[in-house]
Amino acid sequence: MNLESFLLMRYEIGLLAVILLLIVFEIFLNKKHKGSLIDIAIVLFTIHTIIGFLPLADGSIFGGMFKTNALLHFFKSTLNVGVLILLLQSADWLKEKVVQQNKSTEFFILLFSSLLGMYYMISSGDFLMFYIGLELATLPVAALVAYETFKQDSAEAGVKFILSSALASGTALLGVSFLYATTGTIYFDAMAEVLTMSNLSILGFIFFFSGLAFKISLVPFHFWTADVYEGAPISIASFLSVISKGAAVIILMIILFTVMKPLMPVWIKVIYMVSIATMFLGNIFALRQKNMKRFLAYSSIAQAGFILLGFLSNDQLGYTTIIYFVAIYIFSNLGAFGVVQAISLATGKENMDDYEGLYRTNPKLSLVMMLALFSLAGIPPLAGFFGKFFLYTAAASQGYYLLVFIAVVNATISLYYYLLVIRAMFLRKNENAIPFFKSQPYMRLGLLLASIGILVIGMYSPIYEYIYSISNSFLN
Amino acid sequence: MDFSYTILIPLIPLALFVILGIFSKKIPASISGWMGSIGLGVTFVLSYYAAYQYYLNGKVNGVYQPFIYKYNWMNFTDKLHIDMGVLIDPISVMMLVVVSTISFMVHLYSRGYMKGDDGYTRFFAYLALFSFSMFGLVLATNLFQIYIFWELVGASSFLLIGYYYTKPSAVSAAKKAFIVTRFADFGFLVGILIIGYYTGTWDFQELNNPEGSVITNWASTSFMGLSVLTWALILIFMGGAGKSAMLPFHIWLPDAMEGPTPVSALIHAATMVVAGVYLVARLFPMYYFIEDGFALQVVAYVGAISSLFAAIIALTQNDIKRVLAFSTMSQIGYMMLALGVSGYHGHDGLGFMASMFHLFTHAMFKGLLFLAAGSVIHAIHSNYLQDMGGLRKYMPITHITFLIAALSISGVPFFAGFFSKDEILTAAYENNILIYISSVFVAGLTAFYMFRLYFGIFWGKDKEYEHTPHESPMSMTIPMMFLAFMSIAGGYIHFSKYISPDHMPFEAHLNYYLAAIASTVGLIGIVLAFIFYKKENNLSERFSHAFGIFYKWTYNKFYFDEIYLFVTKKIIFGLVAKPSAWFDKNVVDASMIGIGNVTESFSYKIKGMQSGKFQDYAMGFISGGVVIAIVVFYLWIN
Amino acid sequence: MDILSLFVIVPIITVIALGFSKGLKQSRIVALAGMLVQLGMSINLIFAYLKERAVNDDIMVFVKDIMWFEQFNIHYSVGVDAISVVMIALTAVIVVAGIFISWMVDDLPKEFFISLIILSTGVFGFFISLDLFTMFVFYEIAVIPMYLLIGIWGSGPRENSAMKLTLMLMGASAVLSVGIFGIYFNSNIGTDGPLTFNILEIAQVNIPEAAQNLFFPMVFIGFATLGALFPFHTWSPSGHASAPTAVSMLHAGVLMKLGGYGVFRVAMYLLPIGAINWSDFFLVLASIGVVYGALGAIMQKDLKYINAYASVSHLGLVLFALLMFNKTAWNGAIIQSLSHGLLTAMFFALIGMVYGRTHTRDVAKLGGIMKVLPFIGAIYVITGLAYLGLPGFSGFVAEMNIFVGSFQHDDTFHRILTILAVSSIVVTAVYILRMVGKIMMGPLSNPEYANLPKATWYEKVGLVMLLIPVVIIGVMPFGLGEMLKESIEPFLERLL
Amino acid sequence: MIEGISIYEILTLSSIVFFVGVYGFFTRENLITVLMSIELILNASALNFVIINTYLYPDFLQGAVFSIFIIAMAAAETALAIAIIINLYKLVASVEVKDTEKLKY
């Protein structure tokens, strides 16, 4: 083991360095200047993000516990960009609410350790690392969900989240133990070789899958989602729905297509069922939501159901499309949450009704929201359309036309509720509309980045091609 | 011989229409009237010149040759296409003369009649459009061209009837005319389609060739016991019956009298309404040869019945224009029945010739009657017989011309109508005695109601008028006088020399025996009218009492309007359109909306799943896993 | 830049320019300028096409192909034949007319024109696409702005109508997308080539019959919903009724044409066996639509509803003709698309003008408008007459081609259906005359209407622009028919 | 390896503990007792790992090490959960489950 191979963990080391530097700043910074910690954190994280784009070799260290490959690089960078946008969008919230309580460093520590957990989770080469990564990704977020300690909703959401996720991780652990029992190993590579179909391994898979499905909010493992999103600070809801879900999807993909490959006939069925249930239930619950956070929660559940379509195609097309869609989903959802965040900060309003007449007072915000929602709904020429279309293609390529049909019907239902928001913003006229306000530069930059992502990722095909070229690197 | 200049005959009115139509606001009334009149004057001259040239020189080996100038307008398939062009043959030339004469006269007349109307220019534009369409129809070289102009004629008729568009009755009359004829045209179009499909051509030359494949192969396909071509012809006749106001499509004609009187004269007396007759005459060889003239029989009976029916109704009407309208219908019935009883070769073609002859003379005297009626209406501003009386003193020219026309239509010897009607009766007598008897009866009725009008207007009681009526201006009386002249002189033309079904002239003579009977019946009618209406008396009322229910039925035109109203309002609207609109709203649309509503209410129904208790969520979580496991095991074990 | 892509690029540039413009005056000038360029290009395209056609025998000309998503073999691929060319010209005319008609849009003018032009971008793109994917993309781009256009600038129950319209159309496009996948994954049957979305390439293979039978109805319904196929037409009446004038024009005039065009280009061309197997079923639906739409129009009280149902009837005729698999009928279908597009646009424009002045569209409340507004009244009557198929106007040419063509079918059942369809001309006359007679003619229903403002210059320009092609097609149909037939042939050959 | 006891018995035991924990999680009305149920669940899993390791795959100590991490994780989780619960208690003066049902539907 030498330094070079150690550098395969560049992302993790970089992020740890950021965390440590922040602690140092916290200690040495004058109390009056605590506000500038936010700027420092953003700058540091930006540097970290940029470094992330540097090329990196593939490899595996710690006896296969930590793996890295082009796909994971790409995805970690995507997560970085997502978190960066999220930070930009939450900067004002942090300044207004968190700094006052003198809790901003802790916020960054928790957020970044959660991100670190995700890095480890998706880079993991065995179930132990996976489990620890999962927990590291989850537990700090639980603290963040309850971060607004003065709000009952926040506390309630925190309780729900940590207890539910403990149950989920317990279940997943039981599943892993069964898998371990049938194969005698917790390493992915080794398990893939010896795993066979048996009742116990299937049961193990299902329990394990439910633990991960909890993170992705797949029906019927999704119930916590809406409540937690609603109670959590918007940044954290956004983080949960975007970053954490995205990372979970990737590791699910990696595990299913490598470790669980022998169980494929089984998990295809599971994915099929869960996908339908997720799309339908997510959509049907989203129909009648009035609170924007809750609304986006259900919408993100439904989106997760769409992502599962990609799993049905057991080839490079499927992998690429999953990653592609997750990237698009990250940007789209960040756009939507960003607008909700901006409005909530300026006015404290989070209900759909409050958005009535928004376009006439705040056209730019409304436009970003429209872009984001149309992208989520899959309207061309926005990125979401391409993502969804390719997901359908992936599913259809294996002959799952019925599922594709159900999916497109669901896409239509989802369009309905996205249009409800558009209706409130654009169609309605309201005397008491939210008055014009000017967002802070960070927020605007965050929204701008999200919008660019929404517009560009879809139409600019080299992105898809790049993902395609790296998409099966995780198989080796 | 070159008849290519005849193309100008429709084009001049078209040009007039375009100019007057587009610049209707810019062109002052004085100029537009003159423009129209001069334009039509030119066509008038051209038509007469064409007639002169054709009838004198158009024969080769004693047979009138058709002259065709056409170009391809639209291709449907390799075989089927629409040509636009002119077909010069005896009947089209004759029609040119009729149309241009009446149209020219009406243009002249309208300059006076319409004076001061704010839509003056528009009126002349419409007239020009109508003339264009009518010429196009007359000169058509194929069925589809005739259909095209047929529709245009209908549209211009719609515009002209609805000329006083602020008057609700005029508007509804225009609508009625258009829709009823449109319905008939539906038959016409289907007939055309059938002919196109089964024969592969619409060209008259091919269709009408007695030795051609169309006529010789008529029996090739049959449908419900009749040859498809017979069906086609019946359907085409349906179109003709619509335009010519034959039973049961006649209901629009009386209402159409809401239009300005010159329009009635032009369209609803002389030209458009005889289009149906012309159509049957156009396709006469087909009617005659296919299925041994079955379709022609239909024509004959429809004509005869319409003729009788209209004459009876005309007896009781009080609106003078309506009387004339029913009279027109009755006379067209005459023409139809004449066609229906006609043969093809030589003297057998008498009916055909008579029909055309009557068409010609009728155009003249009926046009005149309308113009004269217009003159009267112009003078006293009323259409109703009861508002009139004793006008002979105030309006001498009108009086005399009206009398001439009335005598002519009544079939009094030496007037034009006498000759043409006699030929018809002869033809009927030779072929179908039942129709003959009915026709003679109609002749008597015609004389009676015409003189009822005549006496009613010009004699009868002396009325006190608010404004003393006075004779119409020269612009109106000159055309009347010209037509009066034609109403007499027209009868002396030897039609049989020019017109026959097989284009070979033959010699037709007056049948003095039959002529005497008809004249006598006509005179009886006149005398009766004299007794009833010459002086004011209550004879007519007593008679109407005596006839009781029959009078009432007649007065109400046998309730045909009501039947139609019932059919359209109650059956089509009430039982078809309304239910389908209801169906659309409450079934089709509602089911689409219903899908949305069901989804949404489902959403509310199942909201309890998200109860807020995280232990419920955990139950969902575990039981979800368990259920998936059970399903998977179930699937996997099987 | 190739001649076709400009049709997408110019509107995009216009939209961007609109983004920077301020106020009504600037917006409308920018929008008008952009769309006039578009109109000029589309007229130029007709001539360029004729010139190119003389030397080029391919099905499509001006073909341009750029690889887009390599893994799916998705190309940005454009090309036109006569049918697309005339549809493009139609669109350009209607868009410009629409801009004239919306000259005075007061609420959010910039956004209005942007939405309108995005919609037209979708339509233009749809007509030039040769690739199913890009076609689908443009299709959806064309549908979505409708929601805003109806929702923001509409009237009446605009929100619900907009929602219904959008959802039904997007639902249809969802069904369509499944059909497209079905085609795509069968697109290399019998060849070793890659899967493809390219229409011309797919036409080279014979998709298995079972697949055709499965996917044809999906593609057909997907497109035909936009063409107001019974019973999927219900978005149309309420949508039209609520839409602002220019949008109704564009929608009925152009957007609904996408349906017939798609059926022709995709469903029938790529799935010919499916088309033949399903034709009877859909033919019955289309015939029902023709008569039913007309009957529905009779009972309506709102002018726009009348027109919307009339559109159902007239576009039903397009589908009807397409299902006859006959060159003449197809020719008629395309001319009918053009004709209906122009006429219905005129109707909606006129209704908009009347509504803008009287603030009612209730037939019962209107009357005698012609006296007050002679120009509008006259055009109204002309449009009405043209609409009911009077010779000399495009409607006649179209309908006769359809009827004659359909009647050439050898099967009695088809001919009987044709007669049924022909009967719609009577019903059409009834509702058109009822409408014209009631609102334009007769005595003035309301004394307040006596002083309605006369038609303005931009309204006149808009109407006349639309009327001219109607008359040209109606009077001189020969060139158009020949031009179209040549392009129809390769498509028909697939079916016979 | 316990003499006379096969792996089935022990796995049965751990499964029972697991599902008793699940039952407790479902039915307890107090957040802290719910937390205790979670301890049961995690313990069952840890037990599984140890047993499987010793009974089936004694060559490698993966299961044994895994169980250590599970215990550590359980402790961390509990600590954080209690912090959050205490915070809730500060806000609503209750740790009943029924007081965490505000966010719903």
Add this chain to the structure above:
Amino acid sequence: METILFYILSALIVVFSIASVSSRKILRAVTYLLFVLIAISGIYFLVDYSFLGAVQLTVYGGGVIVLIIFSVLLVHHIELELEVTPIKRKIIAGLISVVGLGITLWAIYTFPFTNATNYKSIEVADIGRKLLGYGDGGFILPFEVISVLLLAVMVGAIVIAKGKKLNE
């Protein structure tokens, strides 16, 4: 002997775990839980994994249970009785648990486990070597990462626990 011991421990575990999740007195429940944990550590000792047994006793018995008791004391009166769970809920919960248990046991019993022959006890030294090894089979990485996790959780717990109302 070991067999009997195991059955006794099993019986204790099952009984006390059930008692722990059904007792209405919270402190008793905690106590029962402690018994369960101790019994489980007994099993660890039985399989010669005394290190883990010790960890179990210290971390759980010494750490977690004390933490729970403290928190219980913080929020409850000692003798407070918990609310009764509705019987319907109990039945449903029981049903789900029993079905889940059934399917799990079915899966276990249908799997043909073959006991390893080279049984050996687990030495602390082995564990230590494993935990610090960075080659194949080494667990240094998770060991390091979990320290980050503990740090993060600590920070989180502190920051939540010290939270005060904004307005104060």
